[in-house]
Structure formats: structure tokens, C-alpha cells
Amino acid sequence: xxxxxxxxxxxxxxxxxxxxxxxxxxxxxxxxxxxxxxxxxxxxxxxxxxxxxxxxxxxxxxxxxxxxxxxxxxxxxxxxxxxxxxxxxxxxxxxxxxxxxxxxxxxxxxxxxxxxxxxxxxxxxxxxxxxxxxxxxxxxxxxxxxxxxxxxxxxxxxxxxxxxxxxxxxxxxxxxxxxxxxxxxxxxxxxxxxxxxxxxxxxxxxxxxxxxxxxxxxxxxxxxxxxxxxxxxxxxxxxxxxxxxxxxxxxxxxxxxxxxxxxxxxxxxxxxxxxxxxxxxxxxxxxxxxxxxxxxxxxxxxxxxxxxxxxxxxxxxxxxxxxxxxxxxxxxxxxxxxxxxxxxxxxxxxxxxxxxxxxxxxxxxxxxx
Amino acid sequence: xxxxxxxxxxxxxxxxxxxxxxxxxxxxxxxxxxxxxxxxxxxxxxxxxxxxxxxxxxxxxxxxxxxxxxxxxxxxxxxxxxxxxxxxxxxxxxxxxxxxxxxxxxxxxxxxxxxxxxxxxxxxxxxxxxxxxxxxxxxxxxxxxxxxxxxxxxxxxxxxxxxxxxxxxxxxxxxxxxxxxxxxxxxxxxxxxxxxxxxxxxxxxxxxxxxxxxxxxxxxxxxxxxxxxxxxxxxxxxxxxxxxxxxxxxxxxxxxxxxxxxxxxxxxxxxxxxxxxxxxxxxxxxxxxxxxxxxxxxxxxxxxxxxxxxxxxxxxxxxxxxx
Ligand SMILES: Nc1ncnc2c1ncn2[C@@H]1O[C@H](COP(=O)(O)OP(=O)(O)OP(=O)(O)O)[C@@H](O)[C@H]1O
Ligand SMILES: [Mg+2]
Numbered sequence: 246x247x248x249x250x251x252x253x254x255x256x257x258x259x260x261x262x263x264x265x266x267x268x269x270x271x272x273x274x275x276x277x278x279x280x281x282x283x284x285x286x287x288x289x290x291x292x293x294x295x296x297x298x299x300x301x302x303x304x305x306x307x308x309x310x311x312x313x314x315x316x317x318x319x320x321x322x323x324x325x326x327x328x329x330x331x332x333x334x335x336x337x338x339x340x341x342x343x344x345x346x347x348x349x350x351x352x353x354x355x356x357x358x359x360x361x362x363x364x365x366x367x368x369x370x371x372x373x374x375x376x377x378x379x380x381x382x383x384x385x386x387x388x389x390x391x392x393x394x395x396x397x398x399x400x401x402x403x404x405x406x407x408x409x410x411x412x413x414x415x416x417x418x419x420x421x422x423x424x425x426x427x428x429x430x431x432x433x434x435x436x437x438x439x440x441x442x443x444x445x446x447x448x449x450x451x452x453x454x455x456x457x458x459x460x461x462x463x464x465x466x467x468x469x470x471x472x473x474x475x476x477x478x479x480x481x482x483x484x485x486x487x488x489x490x491x492x493x494x495x496x497x498x499x500x501x502x503x504x505x506x507x508x509x510x511x512x513x514x515x516x517x518x519x520x521x522x523x524x525x526x527x528x529x530x531x532x533x534x535x536x537x538x539x540x541x542x543x544x545x546x547x548x549x550x551x552x553x554x555x556x557x558x559x560x561x562x563x564x565x566x567x568x569x570x571x572x573x574x575x576x577x578x579x580x581x582x583x584x585x586x587x588x589x590x591x592x593x594x595x596x597x598x599x600x601x602x603x604x605x606x607x608x609x610x611x612x613x614x
Numbered sequence: 615x616x617x618x619x620x621x622x623x624x625x626x627x628x629x630x631x632x633x634x635x636x637x638x639x640x641x642x643x644x645x646x647x648x649x650x651x652x653x654x655x656x657x658x659x660x661x662x663x664x665x666x667x668x669x670x671x672x673x674x675x676x677x678x679x680x681x682x683x684x685x686x687x688x689x690x691x692x693x694x695x696x697x698x699x700x701x702x703x704x705x706x707x708x709x710x711x712x713x714x715x716x717x718x719x720x721x722x723x724x725x726x727x728x729x730x731x732x733x734x735x736x737x738x739x740x741x742x743x744x745x746x747x748x749x750x751x752x753x754x755x756x757x758x759x760x761x762x763x764x765x766x767x768x769x770x771x772x773x774x775x776x777x778x779x780x781x782x783x784x785x786x787x788x789x790x791x792x793x794x795x796x797x798x799x800x801x802x803x804x805x806x807x808x809x810x811x812x813x814x815x816x817x818x819x820x821x822x823x824x825x826x827x828x829x830x831x832x833x834x835x836x837x838x839x840x841x842x843x844x845x846x847x848x849x850x851x852x853x854x855x856x857x858x859x860x861x862x863x864x865x866x867x868x869x870x871x872x873x874x875x876x877x878x879x880x881x882x883x884x885x886x887x888x889x890x891x892x893x894x895x896x897x898x899x900x901x902x903x904x905x906x907x908x909x910x911x912x913x914x915x916x917x918x919x920x921x922x923x924x925x926x927x928x929x930x931x932x933x934x935x936x937x
Contacts (some may be wrong), residue, residue, distance in 0.1 A: 301830050321834045328834045334827035338849040347845075348835040395835070 247325075247402035247435055249275040249298065255306035256293045267293040267461040270307070277312075277431045280426075282450035284443055286482070289456045291439045292331055295405050298437065299328050309590070311402065312395070328405040329396035329437075333388045335380040341367075341391050342376040348399045362466045366398045368422050385412040387508060390421070404436040410445060422448055443483055455479050477610035480534050480603060489540075489577040491533045492607060495523060504533050504602070509573035512551045515614075516599035522614035523604065531613065534603035537567065540579035544596040545599055551594050556587040666906040676900035684903070691907035702909075704886045707798055710879045711869065711887065716862040722806065724855055728847065730814075731821045732839075744818065748811045755808065759875030762804035766791035766793025797877045797885040804872055809865070813858035820845070820854035853930045860923045867916060888912055 255269035268290040269316070275281045281292050296302035300321040307344040309316050316324055327348070336344050345363045354362075367373045370390040380388055393409045394608060410418045426449055440446050446453045447467045453477075456462040463475035474480035480488045491511065493504040498576055502520050513533055523531070544551075557576060558569040568585040569576060570593070579595055587593065604613040669684075670691055678684035695701050725745065733742045750758065765772045768790045777783040791800045802922035823846070832842045848855075870889045873879055878896070889912060896905030 301834070321830075327833065328831070330827055330831060332827050334825070335830040336828060336831070336846060338846070338852075341919055347832075347837070351835060351837045351841055399835075414845050451766075 247275075248277040248313070249403055249435060249437070250310040250313075251294075251298070251307070252310065253307040254294070254304060254309060255548065256290065256302065257305045258293075258512075258517065262516070264310060266459055267586060268297070271456075271461050273454055273461065273464055275435060275437065278435055280429050280436045280449055280451045282438045282440060282446035282453045283456060283481075284440060284446040284453050285456035285462075286441060290459045291295075291403055291456060292407055293440075294456075295328070295407050295439055297435065298403070299326050300324050324403055324593060325402045327396040327401040327403075327602045329393045329407060329409045331407040331411075332447070333380075333392040335388060337380055340377055340379055341372065341383070344380065344391055345376075345394050345398050350398075361400055365493075365552075366394045369397075369428070370394045370421065375475060386414070389413065392420075398502055401433060402435065404434055406436065406440045408441070409438075410440070410442075413588065418445075425449065436545075443485070447483075455482060459480070473612065474603070475612055477532065477605045477612075479533070480605070485537055486537050486578050488534045488536050488603075490605075491535075491575065491577070493531055493533045495529050495531060499524075504531060504576060506533070506572075509575045511552050511572050511575065512565065513552070513555070513597075513602050514599050515602045516548075518600070519602060519604055520614040526613065528606075528613075530607050532605040532607045532610070535597060535601060537578040537580045539597050539601040540577075540595045541597070542568075542579075542581050542585075542595065544595065545598055547598065549596045549598050551596050553592065553594055556589055556591040556593055558589065559587045620794065620839075632657070666909055670906035670910050672903050674902040674906075676902075679900070679902060681890070691903045692911070694904055695907045695911060697935035700891065701888065702885060703883055704888045704891055705768070707885060708867075708887050711797060711802060712863065712866055713779050715805050715869075716859065716866045718802070718806050719810045719862050720813045720855060720859045722810045723815075723858065724851075727808070727814045728843070744815075747814060748810045751811045753808065755871040756875050758804055758808045759872035763792070763876045766800050766803075768792070772866070792877055792881075794881050794884045797881065801872055801876060801885055803867070804876065805869070809862060813855070813862060816858040816861070817851060817854055820851050824850055853927075856926065860927075861874045861925075864920070865917075867919075881927060922931060 248523060251271055251273040254268060254271045255266070257275040258265040258267055271290075271294060273281075283294060285291055285397075297304050300316065300319055300323075300406050304317050311324065321328075336347065339347065342363060345366060349359045363376075365372070367376055370393060372387060372394065374391050375383060375387055375391075379443065382390065383391070390407060393406065396404060396406060396409075403556050410421055413421060422445060429449075438446070439450060447470075450467075452464060453470060455462045455470065455475075457478050463470060463479045465475075470479060470483045474483065477490065480577070491504075491506040491509075491513075493506045493513065496503045496505045496512075500520070502515065502523060504515065506512065513535070540552075552572070554572040554577075556568060557571045560567040560569065563585055565582070566581045568579045568581050568587065570579060571577075581587075581613045605611065608612055657679060671686060671688060672678075673683045673687045673690070674684040698889050706935070730740055734737060734743065753761075766774075768774065768788045771791065772789065774783070774789055778787070780783050783789070790796065804916045828846065828850075832846055837845070868889055869887060870893060873885060873887060874893075875891045877885045888908060892905050892912065895908060921934035
């Protein structure tokens with residue numbers, strides 16, 4: 246049981262003449278029993294952050310606290326954490342059973358108890374049939390589940406899981422995510438889960454920390470990430486397909502404010518709250534963001550506005566379809582129902598709600614309203 | 615209109631090489647190139663082996679060799695060797711030497727390699743220590759023999775002086791390192807001094823190539839350093855250590871150079887090994903027949919042991935899915 250705090254944590258790798266600033270001024274407060282996901286593109290410093298929490302990597306600057314106690318100087322054995330490694334790191338001379346049993350064995354648990362716990366976790370991860378095999382004989386997905394199992398078999402203060410589902414097929418991943426969530430609910434332990442798959446992160450976590458370029462972009466629950474992204478990066482990274490961005494000029498005054506997209510015939514009308522923010526800032530240029538899901542062919546309930554465009558490509562995805570649209574030189578996307586097919590070149594009216602228009606500072610990318 | 619020429623898919627120089635008659639070298643060249651090594655092998659390996667097998671069944675000695683008069687004696691030479699107490703004594707010596715020499719080298723080498731890796735944090739210092747420990751291996755064995763013979767002299771030897779100066783021994787006392795009781799031990803000391811670095815190098819490089827993530831996982835799992843060593847490091851290095859042992863064993867089995875230089879097998883045959891007796895009988899006393907029988911016995915035992923080793927290696931490699 247532990248509340249994990251990262252206070253302006255930095256990690257700099259120094260090698261022959263080169264310096265990599267892998268984590269920059271990262272501050273996070275993870276509550277006791279919380280399930281937190283760290284989400285970000287490859288190379289943004291997720292694994293480095295985890296390794297500092299676990300104690301496998303020196304902390305270049307800042308402080309990490311478990312329940313208010315500074316742990317910077319403690320080794321991993323003293324922090325009572327369990328970790329599943331991105332590279333699995335299975336013990337090659339042990340069988341799967343022995344791999345799973347090792348963390349319990351070094352804690353001096355009795356044989357029968359170890360046997361029971363290992364079987365239980367193996368059942369959960371669907372690896373009962375390979376308990377007698379050595380890691381070298383297993384498939385990537387099997388090795389990954391053994392590595393996950395070795396972390397989950399213990400009951401540490403904090404679970405640290407580094408991309409533990411990346412090699413599983415969609416069905417298996419779905420079941421494993423479900424089991425993991427259930428396990429978390431049953432044990433109530435703090436869990437930090439790293440992934441670059443937003444579906445996993447949003448499905449599991451109470452809160453998600455989005456990282457990019459060694460820095461924390463936003464630490465919030467899914468609703469905030471989706472509707473009030475901290476900046477353009479988060480708006481772009483969260484959501485599938487990615488958000489449409491337009492550079493626009495602010496035209497008109499008061500209730501007649503329109504955001505005219507440069508080089509096209511498109512113009513968006515924000516709602517009252519956003520107009521107020523614009524008026525207060527006095528900005529003449531903004532970046533407009535609108536999610537493809539919020540651009541519909543049929544008018545939504547309540548107040549809505551419309552824009553005109555032309556169909557470029559109709560992409561059928563089964564349950565939904567993605568429309569690649571064009572207005573002048575600008576291409577953008579909308580999500581449509583797959584019931585109706587659109588031929589390229591068809592002119593189309595699209596509807597949106599004024600309150601779904603997101604505004605970003607064009608220079609810094611910060612969220613305005 | 616001019617007909618379009620199609621460019622060949624394969625360049626011309628390549629085609630030329632593929633033509634059956636276009637040879638790079640004359641037909642006899644490969645025969646000569648393979649033939650010379652084959653002839654050399656026949657001359658220095660196959661011929662002496664067959665020659666030796668022949669003479670092992672004859673009462674050949676120096677006279678017989680020159681006059682060409684020697685008689686067939688059947689298994690007599692082998693019977694002589696096997697019933698010779700000198701041979702029995704040398705086999706006992708060999709077993710001592712192998713168990714204490716080769717084994718000690720591998721144990722010490724492994725321990726030093728792991729200490730170097732685990733307890734010396736600075737890579738620069740590690741390399742310096744490694745080089746220092748490897749130096750003895752670069753000396754010729756006979757030189758090492760001479761060196762230790764001087765160091766171990768009973769009256770003026772440096773080792774006895776050292777023991778006296780350290781107060782471990784009364785000033786009047788002398789340890790007769792090259793005497794009957796200790797001659798074999800002294801040989802082992804000299805050999806261990808020279809060859810411990812080989813297993814050290816092998817095990818060290820094996821340890822360096824083990825994946826670090828496994829050891830990080832063990833730390834996170836809460837295993838103590840001793841548990842990691844016993845349960846993970848040593849089992850993962852098992853095959854590497856076995857190979858180091860096989861190398862040292864093979865070398866120790868034919869060990870003769872230091873025996874010759876330091877003790878000549880004495881005093882009173884106390885440090886004699888089978889290979890040394892074969893050498894004595896054949897080259898010194900020209901008892902060709904009996905020396906050949908010795909050599910064959912040594913050869914057969916070596917063949918059996920090496921076959922067992924290779925079988926072990928094959929099993930290991932297969933278990934690791936390399937073979
Ligand atoms: N031991 C190291 N030495 C030097 N640089 C390193 C080291 N480990 C990581 N880095 C660098 O630090 C940065 C962040 O790496 P990190 O492994 O934390 O990324 P990540 O977010 O986990 O990426 P991925 O999703 O690909 O696993 C990268 O630029 C990487 O090159
Ligand atoms: Mg990573």
C-alpha cells in the first residue's frame with residue numbers, strides 16, 4: 246500500500262560526450278490504490294520513469310516519495326515493488342513454474358502456499374499448460390504473460406507494469422485487461438501501467454499521465470483528456486482517428502464571431518463560453534481543433550452549426566466509417582455511419598455542436614477553451 | 615526500324631563466371647592446395663600413429679630400430695605397462711593433478727571472474743586487474759617451470775624466505791618444496807599460477823554477456839546477492855564453466871613441460887605422470903615398443919574422455935536450441 250509521489254524528477258543519461266535528457270521535471274502524485282497509466286509515444290521516457298520509481302536507475306534530480314518517505318537512496322529490494330519488464334527478463338534456466346514461484350520463494354513462503362498462488366496466477370493468465378516449459382521454448386506472447394505473472398504473483402506496495410500486453414492478440418488482450426482490472430479491484434494496490442496504446446490506458450486507468458518528449462503533458466482522467474486536453478499534443482494523441490486541426494483567423498465581434506480557416510471556405514462558430522475566452526485574450530489567430538467523432542452527417546440534438554465539404558475517400562471500418570474530406574486545400578476527417586456509401590467528389594454538409602470546438606494557442610499549442 | 619535489344623538480366627561478368635568451362639584457376643590447383651595439407655597430415659599424424667600401433671606389439675628398442683630386427687610379442691608390452699608399479703603410481707599422480715590442478719584452476723578462475731565483475735565497480739580498474747592476472751599465461755610453460763623451481767628452492771628459495779620473514783616459520787626451518795612429499799603439490803602450484811587466468815577469462819566474458827535485465831528482475835523480486843549467485847548466475851554460467859574445465863582438463867592431461875623442467879618426475883617418481891613416462895621410455899631409453907603401448911593407452915583414455923565431454927556439450931547446446 247503506498248502513495249507514490251514524483252517531485253520534479255529528472256533523468257539524464259550521460260554517455261561518451263552525449264547527454265540524453267530522458268525525463269524532465271516530472272511531477273506526479275499517485276494515490277494509494279490508484280490505477281495510473283503512463284501513455285506516450287515511443288522514446289518519450291516512460292520506461293525511464295518506471296525504472297526510477299522501482300529503483301533500478303539513479304535519479305538525476307528531484308525526489309520520489311513512497312507514503313511521504315524519500316526513497317531516492319533505496320534499492321529495489323527495499324522499496325517493495327513488483328515490476329514486469331518490457332523485455333520480459335525471464336530467468337532462462339527456470340521453468341515457467343519456477344519463474345513464477347521465485348519472488349515468493351525468496352520471501353520464504355511455504356511450498357504449498359507457493360504452489361497455490363502460482364497455479365492461481367497461471368489460471369488467470371491462461372498459461373497453466375506451459376508451466377513445465379523453459380522460457381526459450383515459448384512464444385513472445387507466452388513469455389510476456391509469464392513476465393506479467395511474475396509481477397502479479399506478489400502483493401507488493403506498488404505494481405509497475407511496462408507494456409505488458411504489447412505482444413498479445415486482440416482477443417487475449419481483451420481478456421487480460423479484464424483480469425488485470427479485476428485483480429486491481431480485488432487487491433486494491435497501487436498500479437502504474439505503461440503503454441503506448443491509448444485504448445489500454447483509457448480502459449484500465451483511473452487517471453492517465455500523457456508524456457511526450459521527456460515531459461508530462463497532462464495527468465487527468467479520461468473525460469478531461471478527451472474534452473479538455475491540456476494542449477494540442479494531447480488532443481492529437483488521445484482519440485482515434487486523431488483530432489482535426491485548422492489554423493484560423495478570428496473574424497467578427499460579439500455573437501457574430503467566426504473562425505475562418507485560412508485557404509478554405511470553412512468557418513467555425515464557437516459557443517458563448519469560447520467566445521468570451523477569445524474576447525478576453527484578444528487573439529486574432531487561433532488553432533481550431535475538432536474531433537472527427539464530433540463532425541456528423543446528421544444534425545445532432547440541440548444547437549448545431551454546419552460546414553460544407555467534399556468527399557475524398559470513404560473508408561469502411563465495419564462498425565463505423567471514416568470520411569476523408571476536403572475543402573479547398575485542406576483535408577480533414579469525420580466519423581460516419583457505414584450504412585451509407587459516399588462516392589468521391591460528393592458535396593456534403595457536416596454538423597457540429599459549437600461547444601465541441603476546441604481552441605488552442607497557435608504559438609504554444611496550449612489549450613485556450 | 616532497329617530491333618530493340620533486351621538488356622540481359624544478369625551482368626556479363628557474372629555470366630562468364632557461371633559458364634562451366636570458364637575456370638578461375640587451372641584444374642590442378644585445387645588438387646594441389648588440398649593435397650599438400652593432406653600429405654602433411656598423413657606424414658605427421660597418420661603415419662606415426664600407425665607406426666606406433668605396429669611397434670606397440672613388438673619388442674622394438676634402439677638396436678632393433680636401426681638393424682630392423684624386432685620380434686612380435688603380442689600384448690606383452692601392454693601387460694608390462696599395466697602391471698608396472700611405476701605406471702600405477704603415475705596414474706595416481708595424474709588423478710591428483712587433475713583433481714587439484716585443473717579443478718582448482720577452474721574454481722579459482724570462476725571465483726576471481728565473478729569477484730572482478732561484481733565487486734570492482736570501475737571498468738578501467740577491472741581491465742587493469744584482468745590484464746595483470748592474464749600475464750602469467752603469456753609466459754612459455756618451461757620458463758614458468760624454471761621460475762618456480764628457483765622460487766621453491768629449499769635453501770635459497772624466495773617462498774621459504776617469505777614464510778620465514780612473515781614469521782610463519784622458524785628461521786632454521788626449511789620446507790622441501792621439491793622433495794618427495796611436496797613435488798607434485800609444487801607442480802600444481804606453478805600450473806595454477808600460470809593457468810588460472812584462462813578459466814577466469816572465459817567465465818568473465820560469459821558473465822559479461824549475460825542479460826542484465828534478468829539480474830534487475832531478481833533484485834526487484836527481492837533476492838539476496840547470494841541467492842542470485844546460487845540460483846541464477848552459476849546455473850546460467852554452468853556450460854561456460856564446463857567448457858573452461860574441459861579446456862584445462864585436456865591441457866592438464868598432456869602436461870609434461872613443467873614436470874620436465876622442475877622435477878623430471880622425481881624425486882623417486884613422486885611427480886611422474888604417464889605422458890612423462892612415455893616420453894622417458896621412448897626418447898630417453900629408446901624402449902620403443904613399451905613407449906608405444908604407453909602412448910596408446912593414454913590415447914584411448916583421452917579419446918573416451920573427450921567423447922564423453924563432446925556428448926555433454928552437444929546435449930547442452932541442444933538444450934539451448936543452438937544445435
Ligand atoms: N541506458 C540508457 N542510456 C542512454 N540513453 C537511454 C538509456 N535508456 C533510455 N535512453 C534514452 O532515453 C529516452 C527515453 O527512453 P525510454 O526507454 O524511457 O523510452 P520509452 O518511453 O519507454 O519508449 P518505448 O515506448 O519505446 O519503450 C530515449 O531517447 C532513449 O534513447
Ligand atoms: Mg519503454
